[in-house]
Amino acid sequence: MVHVQSLDPTASPLDYYGWELRRQREAHGLKQSQLGEIIFCTGSLVGQIETTKKVPTRDFSERVDAALGTDGLFSRLIGLVLRSQLPTWFQPYAEMEAKAAYISTYQAQLVYGLLQTEEYARAVLGVDHHSEPDDMVAARMERQRVLHRDQPPALWVILSEGALLLQIGGRDVMRRQLGHLLGFLDSPWVNIQVLPFARGQHTGMMGTFTLLRFDKDPDLFYTDGYDQGHMTANPQVIKERSVGYARLQASALSPEDSAALIARVMEERYGERLRTEEPGLA
Template sequence: MTVENETAESTDPAVSPLAHFGAEVRLERERLDISRAELGKAACCSYSLVAKIEAGRRVPPLDFAEACDQMFPHSNGRFARLWPLALRWAFPPWFRRYVELEWTATAISMFHPQLVPGLVQTEEYARAVLRTGRPSNLEDLVTARMERQRVLAREVPTRLWIILDEGVLRRPIGGKHVMREQLKQLRALAETPRHVIQVIPKTIAAYPGSGSPFGLLSFSEGSDVVHVDGFPKGYVLADPDDVAAAYDAYDLLKATALPPDESASEIGSILKECYS
């Protein structure tokens, strides 16, 4: 994870929300004389993961925070309330604002010419993509990416519209097994009435915005924004002219891509052709 003060002692609760979360878990666990093994069993995780979370060296999944609230009778939901702050620390500072916006968005439209967007990646696909950067905190990054996907599991999930270049489906990230599971997940999303996935076929040589992944976020209150994915940093644009230009580009991408039903069939065909 990106930490603003990497020279500070990670076990100091004042260093970060992540360290504070871990210290609170340890204090409550020791006060109740609960072993790490017992907490790990309740949270369906290993002893070593409990130790790393307590030391502020691993990002806790929400399931872990909820297990703490169940194990510690007087927590009154404290760990579930602390969890968003701890999770936020797992993201680079420049990405944290976007994650906050993503969490409150009612609809997200995304275009990517190279990769499956993180919001719909399987865990193994995400691990294969993130591993290419050779990070020292790979599992934290994977956990954080998977936890973002809770917006799709809510009672009223965020609506998705995703446009992908066909090459994304054929690029063998992580090998056949990883791609098979990823395309199965994409096909399931494409067949869900609430969501739309469109594929730009390889026969289309050029199309609007082909060089830059971007997304549009809409909210129940407030103006839409654009997120441009880039290296080394992405950025969010809220200027109305930028948002309008992004919508114009996205409309052209919709017109260029295969219709939703044909796109779902195309995902199934590529799944059978390349990864069966």
């Protein structure tokens, strides 16, 4: 007799997704293999998702909705599921980020998560998450959907020049990542500035931080830590960091000059001609 693993749908978003997938599949009188054939995957994958051994993707969810006529149920659930794969300490920030009307961030070393390409994100997350990079990358890509809403947040990103020079994932990955940043040059809601090394000391020297503003809720300040982040709505902190961010904006290159610098670094540091060895170098 085949043992069917029981799930507690209240345990987590992933458990609820698996429980609901099994319930809907059985209600339609389908075996796992039969559903797999309909949505172009293996029955084994369906089983792994039903038993939470595998995290579903958005594509899988959309295909299940189409196959079972579930009116977008799984497409709505997948956002919660992927967000639950983020580190526990980061989830509150991700939830508030998704609700923000205005996001302003200073990034000291890396491209901001909402602007990362998938391969850049994989290289970053693979450093500390060797066993589950696919789930972490999917969660990060899911966060980026906020930029494609009908009413996206206004996003202002200041990157240290170091974020352009720190080679993440190799030259090809960096070239495509910088090209991705240049793609936002004409966006009405995304502004990118680069803070060059030549500016010297500045108000972001304590490290990366982000300010979230909302239509109705109080502003929030967030800063990264090694094993957890810190988020506060303390008015004094918000005031001080808002002034600090305004100073960073004044010190950074304009969006147009920043794009020119990004393009120059992309060509000179990560361009095709760098693939050949220079004479005299081992």
